[in-house]
Amino acid sequence: MQFSSELIERLAKAKSVAVLTGAGISAESGVPTFRGEDGLWKNLKPEELASMDAFLKNPDLVWQWYQFRRDLMRDITPNAAHYVLADMEAKVEDFTLSTQNIDGLHIRAGSQHVLELHGNISRNRCNSCGKLIEHSFEEEKKAVHCECGGFVRPDVVWFGETLPAKPLYDSFAAAERADVYLSIGTSAVVQPAASLPLEAKNYNAYVVEINLEPTEISSLVDEQYHGPAGSLLPELYKLVEEERELGKNH
Numbered sequence: 001m002q003f004s005s006e007l008i009e010r011l012a013k014a015k016s017v018a019v020l021t022g023a024g025i026s027a028e029s030g031v032p033t034f035r036g037e038d039g040l041w042k043n044l045k046p047e048e049l050a051s052m053d054a055f056l057k058n059p060d061l062v063w064q065w066y067q068f069r070r071d072l073m074r075d076i077t078p079n080a081a082h083y084v085l086a087d088m089e090a091k092v093e094d095f096t097l098s099t100q101n102i103d104g105l106h107i108r109a110g111s112q113h114v115l116e117l118h119g120n121i122s123r124n125r126c127n128s129c130g131k132l133i134e135h136s137f138e139e140e141k142k143a144v145h146c147e148c149g150g151f152v153r154p155d156v157v158w159f160g161e162t163l164p165a166k167p168l169y170d171s172f173a174a175a176e177r178a179d180v181y182l183s184i185g186t187s188a189v190v191q192p193a194a195s196l197p198l199e200a201k202n203y204n205a206y207v208v209e210i211n212l213e214p215t216e217i218s219s220l221v222d223e224q225y226h227g228p229a230g231s232l233l234p235e236l237y238k239l240v241e242e243e244r245e246l247g248k249n250h
C-alpha cells in the first residue's frame, strides 16, 4: 500500500494519538464481524440479539448466541494489528485506545490501557442485582440464574443501553486532543462510538480510516486506506518508525 508522506510524518511527530477499533481488527484473528457476510447467527442480526428486549423475550436464545461467540473466541490470538497498537502505546506520549470489541484481544496483545466501550464477553453479571459473577459457565446451554433469582448475562453493552461513563468520557476527551485519530475496522454505524472520529475531526485531528471497504464516515475523514488491518497497520507502522529514526538523526 502506498501511504502518504503526510500521514507518515504526522504519525511520527504526533504527541497525541487516539484510536477507535471495531470488529474488523479482530477478523483476521478469526472473530466474525457483525455486519459482514458471516455476521448473522441463525439468520438473526446483532440488533435482534444484543438487546434487553431480546433477552427478556428469549433468554436462552440470547445466552446461546453469546456462548457461540465465546466458543469461537476460546482459541483465538491477537494478530499483527493488535500488536502494532500495543507498541504504539509504549512509544507515543499521549496514546488512547478505545475499542468496541468485547474479545479482550487488545489486552492480550499487551495494550495497557484499553477503553472497552461495549464491555467484555469474558465477564458475566446479574441482570437484576448487577453483581459481577466470576464464573465462566462454559458448558451451560441455557440461561442461568444468579443467587438473587435474576438472570445472568454477559457483561457487555446491548443496544439501547448506556455505555460505561468513564471509558466513554475518556474516549471523547482523547478524540478532542488527538493530533492523529485512527478509525480501524469499524463500520462506524453504532453510536456513540461512531461519533469519535468525527469529534476528533471537529477538534482538528488528522483523521484516518483503515478498513476493508468504505464506511459511513469515509467521505468525512482526511485519508482512507482499504485493506486488511493485519497487513496495513504493520506496513504503515514500519514506515512511521523509520521516519522517527530519521527525525532523531537530524
Ligand code: OAD
Residues within 6 Å of the ligand: 021, 022, 023, 024, 025, 027, 028, 033, 034, 035, 036, 039, 046, 047, 050, 100, 101, 118, 157, 158, 159, 184, 185, 186, 187, 188, 189, 190, 210, 211, 212, 213, 215, 227, 228, 229, 230
Ligand atoms: P461491524 O461488523 O459493523 O464492522 C466491521 C468493519 O470491519 C466492516 O466495515 C468491515 O468492512 C471491516 N473489516 C472486516 N475485516 C477487516 C479487516 N481484516 N481489516 C480491516 N477492516 C475489516 O463491526 P463494528 O463496527 O465493530 O455492538 O460494530 C459496532 C458494534 O455493533 C459492535 O461493537 C456491536 C455491534 O452490534 C454491540 O453489540 C452493542
